[in-house]
Amino acid sequence: MSVLVIVGTKAQFIKTAPVLREMDRRGIAYQLVYTGQHSETFDVLEDAFGTRQADEVLVPSFEADTKMSFLRWTGLFWWHVLGRLRSAEWREASLCLVHGDTASTLFGAMAARLAGIRVGHIEAGLRSPKRLDPFPEELIRRWVSGMTHVHFAPDSAAADNLARASGTVVRTGGNTLRDALSMALTQMEGVPSLGGAGNYGVVSIHRNENLSNVADFDLLMESVIAASAILPLKFVLHPATRARIARTRWQSRLEAASGLELMARMDYPEFVRLLVGSRLLMTDGGSNQEEAAMLGLPTLLLRRATERGDGLGDSIELSYLDRGAIAAFVHRHAGGKWTIRPIPDASPSGLIVDWIGHSLAEGAAR
Structure with a gap:
């Protein structure tokens, strides 16, 4: 029983790194995959947070920083994902973690569903009153919620927004960015x-x-x-x-x-x-x-x-x-x-990994 973690942008890495560190501390096995949507400073961030290098970079040495490069990255991403699905490399994972509201979030959730893996969405439940504002982030949030099995909601407002969503809503008492900032x-x-x-x-x-x-x-x-x-x-x-x-x-x-x-x-x-x-x-x-x-x-x-x-x-x-x-x-x-305000001690990343650990233990017992 293991976890697949898909990360694509710098902001996602910063907010996911505390979860990776906590899984490392507790000995929870995970496979770390970078989508390649962004690559600039990723090696610097790994050193700063003390996280290990990715097990796999789907589109290496790439930066989707223009519309044309984004389209090219999209094609390369799905070409490589289809290869992984055919070889069943990811199917041993019982949960796939994605974060936020970027193209990597959406594509990662879609790839996990195609591989038959449950999706866990970190920073779930953020909503705008307008479906197209901000674009495309708001559409991505709503689409990913429809594919998610475990919604890690950072606050009560986010949890309330997920009242009608299918799956389990886990309140994390804050954003994982709190742990990164601390x-x-x-x-x-x-x-x-x-x-x-x-x-x-x-x-x-x-x-x-x-x-x-x-x-x-x-x-x-x-x-x-x-x-x-x-x-x-x-x-x-x-x-x-x-x-x-x-x-x-x-x-x-x-x-x-x-x-x-x-x-x-x-x-x-x-x-x-x-x-x-x-x-x-x-x-x-x-x-x-x-x-x-x-x-x-x-x-x-x-x-x-x-x-x-x-x-x-x-x-x-x-x-x-x-x-x-x-x-x-x-x-x-x-x-x-x-x-400068003091940062609260309570760890949202710890609560997320608590849930993951219990879930993996229950799955192994079955």
Whole structure:
């Protein structure tokens, strides 16, 4: 009896790594498969979290960071999966873990079902009131829920959204990102009580809704450059964002902005140190919103709407993609520090592995 774990993106790896570490600690056998949707910094993340290398990379040395490369990756993924299904390599697993709401989540769940493996969905139950917003994440969440046998729901709202779903709903008391963040903070040489000592802000933009809409993308680039004249900014570039910028007139303009530093992605502990040293965060990322809410970091969501409630009305604000709101947020937080909140001890990853361990034991007994 073993577990198949399918991971495709950096965010998925960060949120799944604490579960892998806990299964390693308890001696639970699992097969780790990377889809190859993203590959940049995966080796760095393995070192940072102390996880082992993947047993298999379906599409090695690949980065699906454009529409054409995504289509090519999709074809290669299914070509390799069909080979695995014919050889029955995965059929010994009793449960397949997928995470989140990416193409790798959907394809991993589909592949598991084709192999006759039960699906366990980590971070299940997140919902938007609109089926097509955010696109394609909301559609993926709903489709994956229909294929899932065990829904690992991070909070009561997510569990309530799954009230009519088939399968078992397991409340994990939080997101596994809590465990990843806690681990990263323990690696710092003394966590300060106040954040913002670095006198800079952090920017991260990568959502399809912002990269694919020309008017919104232009607005965000203009706003980032304008904000960098108020407070120095470190713009962490995801592969898709870097590729989008490179195809536009913004590359030279961003590089010419004296208060703006374009940065490559880094390992997770280093990114957390970057956040702790920052005065503010501007992002469109759901994981960044969760991290910032747990830390207490003043954060502006670069979106018109969000389906996530983490930190809203507290340290998290919604920009509605309004230029004035973006500028006002930067002015408001550029000169101040913020109190770093303690991370709760309860481990969502531990609760997930508790359930997996009991399930495997019951299956072995039968």
